[in-house]
Amino acid sequence: MTTDTTGTAARDGEARPGGPADSPFVRACRREPVPHTPVWFMRQAGRSLPEYREIRANVGMLDSCRRPDLVAEITLQPVRRHGVDAAILFSDIVVPVAAAGVDLDIVAGTGPVVAEPVRTAEDVERIRPIGRDDVSYVDEAVRLLVAELGATPLIGFAGAPFTLASYLVEGGPSRTHAKTKALMYGQPELWHALCARLAEVTLSFLRVQIDAGVSAVQLFDSWAGALSEADYRRYVLPHSATVLSGLADAGVPRIHFGVGTAELLGAMGEAGADVVGVDWRTPLDVATRRIGPDRAVQGNLDPTVLLAPWSVVETEVRRIVEQGRAAPGHVFNLGHGVLPETDPEVLTRVVALVHEVSAHRAEQG
Numbered sequence: 001m002t003t004d005t006t007g008t009a010a011r012d013g014e015a016r017p018g019g020p021a022d023s024p025f026v027r028a029c030r031r032e033p034v035p036h037t038p039v040w041f042m043r044q045a046g047r048s049l050p051e052y053r054e055i056r057a058n059v060g061m062l063d064s065c066r067r068p069d070l071v072a073e074i075t076l077q078p079v080r081r082h083g084v085d086a087a088i089l090f091s092d093i094v095v096p097v098a099a100a101g102v103d104l105d106i107v108a109g110t111g112p113v114v115a116e117p118v119r120t121a122e123d124v125e126r127i128r129p130i131g132r133d134d135v136s137y138v139d140e141a142v143r144l145l146v147a148e149l150g151a152t153p154l155i156g157f158a159g160a161p162f163t164l165a166s167y168l169v170e171g172g173p174s175r176t177h178a179k180t181k182a183l184m185y186g187q188p189e190l191w192h193a194l195c196a197r198l199a200e201v202t203l204s205f206l207r208v209q210i211d212a213g214v215s216a217v218q219l220f221d222s223w224a225g226a227l228s229e230a231d232y233r234r235y236v237l238p239h240s241a242t243v244l245s246g247l248a249d250a251g252v253p254r255i256h257f258g259v260g261t262a263e264l265l266g267a268m269g270e271a272g273a274d275v276v277g278v279d280w281r282t283p284l285d286v287a288t289r290r291i292g293p294d295r296a297v298q299g300n301l302d303p304t305v306l307l308a309p310w311s312v313v314e315t316e317v318r319r320i321v322e323q324g325r326a327a328p329g330h331v332f333n334l335g336h337g338v339l340p341e342t343d344p345e346v347l348t349r350v351v352a353l354v355h356e357v358s359a360h361r362a363e364q365g
């Protein structure tokens with residue numbers, strides 16, 4: 001079967017009533033009426049769950065991402081436990097970059113660490129384009145999961161060029177992104193060559209996931225908030241747009257996410273998103289005015305609120321569901337990932353509360 005045929009089959013299947021394309025999550029992404037506000041959590045699969053810590057006890061992060069049986073099991077854990085409206089593929093933004101030949105590791109407690117940071121045009125050239133065979137474990141894991149999940153949609157994802165470039169140029173996590181910005185301002189041609197190559201790798205990685213049957217994709221530009229709007233538009237938006245517009249005909253919603261992006265929300269929508277991720281710094285009604293009526297929003301509970309007493313969590317969840325009603329579509333989420341110290345029972349209660357509060361409001365409305 002060719003890649004194309006498989007992709008078409010997956011999309012046809014999704015169109016069925018009661019299938020994942022008809023789920024509250026995908027409907028909200030498309031700004032269609034929903035029975036309740038759908039909810040999932042970034043990093044819902046991870047260290048907050050004892051069953052995750054157990055399965056990962058003796059397996060490295062990158063190794064676990066390359067084992068379809070482990071990927072499927074870890075992806076399903078939060079779906080079983082919390083009853084979230086979507087699963088997100090267990091993987092990492094640096095998985096396709098490693099597949100493209102970059103020597104890197106994911107160090108527990110630190111994040112991605114790159115052996116030889118990118119400095120020159122030759123370094124960029126060494127980042128190879130990838131195809132399905134380079135990430136066959138992802139293709140296989142998605143197929144296993146789509147069969148297992150039934151009506152629950154699976155979200156595929158990738159890192160956006162800026163956030164990936166930051167890890168590659170810094171060699172690891174950075175607070176200031178100083179080396180990244182120095183390269184961007186000082187060697188714009190090299191910068192654009194690097195981002196163009198990363199956009200190509202990212203687009204291929206997302207196409208593999210879509211062809212294998214994911215119901216939506218999220219492009220993580222976690223660190224884009226480090227830039228002014230003018231610099232974002234000049235140095236980053238064209239590359240993220242290559243990825244998002246390259247998926248325009250794929251038939252699945254595209255979510256575009258970043259942190260600290262209050263000033264970038266409009267531009268991140270214009271890059272070609274169906275849904276824009278919003279962190280806790282911007283209320284959803286304000287965010288929606290910046291993004292406009294043609295896109296849904298996703299967010300935006302502060303992950304640290306989950307560490308507070310339940311009465312505080314409840315007040316914040318109700319506020320966000322209410323403010324989300326100003327948007328043409330709302331997917332409830334955190335403003336960034338679940339913190340490892342979060343009590344998983346609080347997450348389960350949040351899912352139930354979002355469903356209850358939003359269903360009640362829908363009946364009244």
Ligand code: CP3
Pocket residue numbers: 041042043044045046047056061088089090091092093094106107108109110111112157163220222337
């Ligand atoms: O549940 C999910 O959200 C799916 C899995 C997922 C992971 N990484 C698993 C992971 C997703 C969507 C990512 C994306 C990712 N990875 C991003 C974008 C999202 C964001 O948080 O902004 C970024 C910036 C990375 C890079 C990265 N990988 C970081 C910063 C870390 C954390 C380092 C640490 O140990 O604190 C990782 C490792 C990582 N990726 C873990 C998980 C579950 C932790 C590894 C472990 O369990 O030891």
